Amino acid sequence: MSRRAWVAFAAVALLAGAGIVSAAVVTPGGGAASGGGAVTPAPATAAVERGDLVDSLTVSGTLGYGQESVVVNSASGTLTASPAEGSLVRRGGELYEVDRDPVILMYGPKPMHRTLELGVSNGADVRHLEKNLRALGHDLTVDDHFSAATQAAVRAWQADAGLPVTGSVSKAQVVVLPGAVRVQAVRVQAGAPVRPGQSVLAVTGVRRLVSVKLDAERQSLAAEGEPVRVKLPGGAELAGKVSQVGAVAEKSGDDVTVDVRISLDDAGEAGSLDQVPVSVELRSEVRRGVLSVPIEALLALREGGYGVEVVEGSAARVVPVTAGIFAAGRVEVSGGGLAAGMRVEVPAP
Template sequence: MVLGAGAAAVALLAPGGAEAGGGAATSPPATATVERGDLTDTLTVSGVLGHGAEQPVINSAGGTLTALPAEGAVIGRGDELYEVDRDPVVLMYGPKPMHRTLELGVTDGADVRHLEKNLKALGHDLTVDDHFGLATLTAVREWQADTGLPVTGSVSKSQVVFLPGKVRVQALRASVAAPVRKGQTLLTVTGVERMVTVQLDAGRQRLAKKGAPVGLQLPGELELTGKIAKVGTVAKPAGDDGTSTVEVRITLDDPGKAGTLDQAPVSVELQSEIRRGVLSVPVEALLALREGGYGVEVVEGSSVRVVPVKAGVFAGGRVEVSGGDLREGMRVGVPGT
């Protein structure tokens, strides 16, 4: 009788060596060595190679759209995101969107500090604090003159967009010469770092640990490696079947090897379990025992005996085994090639 065990076919034997149905144990056609080492079980999931999640850029100016960047363009601090009525809308770095006009007399706040940090980074002389004072007013006027904005000394949402850092233009949502309104999404952006994004089943979140290495297979059988950079903590519905997912972001060890691929499907190999310093045998060495469980045929010279074992992790064509008197270096029976 033959039973399935993982990827192997196993014969039904009794302990001691007699095969079910009678007859003495005979020497197997081939043998393999019992090895001690680490085994890593893996799980393969699907991901997408890109630059991370898209984020909309919300317009706060009214008028005619007179300029847009190209898709794929990288925009940094102080650079123009787009242009309305020929006035640039500029990117500055900050953790939260701008919510009010910043000018002399405005109450102190973190948004003032973020504006001042940007102005200082752009080369203007001022002290960074929460207060919009005369030095801030002077720096704003200098910046507006340098940028080509009306020199008013006040900064509004129609002039500046705060985003966490440098961005890459993912998609355009409007056309030059079109009228635009406040609240309209004109373009979407992502981060600039190449990464793989996985929507992982929330029930498997434990398999994704920040800093853990992963294997990646890209189109064209290109194989790369990476590390888990971020694991989401909020599960989001994935469909009508009640399943939910968490987002996992993976950085590439060598982004240059990915070429120019964007939004490409990727197979991601996660390490689901690592067993260190365990005994293992080839999967095909496993035998199904008549009374249940598994065993292996231990070959010692001309002697062959079946030793019951407990099977553990399956990985890389081998299986962890324990129990009996198995030792590293023993020979076990396997099917002939």
């Protein structure tokens, strides 16, 4: 078997070791003269190139709005209005209505746990309430004390929101969530009785993102801020980057995974469908400024190791090389005095 025939087996073995599931089969090239004075055709060649090689791993993901969470009600009465599924609710907006009184969304890291009223102090919940009131256009000092100025701002806000004007804020009037939400599902229909502690809505974030359940052993491939490519059904590709990598692994059967969130550079290009299956290309290794040749140029040498056949005019010589990563149909090579611009033999097309 010729050196170039041997490379088919060598390339497949190297690619399998690198975790790549497919490889091109290389066939012998450059036919010899077959008697009768036939002229040996000039070998096909390709350039040695210097540049960046990016090895990648493609995994499955889901395009949607991220993890679903529930809105827990704290009011008692009859649900008199609920939002449409898919609608967006922002700070100061109505999430739903109990006994015709709105339940308003405000932003904060933790749910309300007590009624906030004149004289309450030393609480981060007071500070977050005041931040929300300020963001909604009410003039007051943001601190940890529910002062007379806070009470005046609360009264003005309650009047604007259509709430009973009491000057105090109970958790039956306000739901505190980290930010704006998209209504994923309505759990209780209008007209039904509701009670404290009951889940009335399921919500998500408002930004489109891709969720990936990544094999925990490959967590290192998903570094926050790393660029990725997202392929949609139909072939369209979107640019994005890793925005969050879960710190806790989850086990499902024999699989152990971590949650990876990917933000899109232009979410508007993703359309409006929810829970869309997509493919995500993660970078597994990047080599900067290296020499590379097409994979099919690689030879398995009889004495061991690998080489390429450098073509210089009508002469050719085999140069031993060290093979690095495989990516985009090329292989990193080093050694043997190779330089960018040299030509190496490849199988004839």
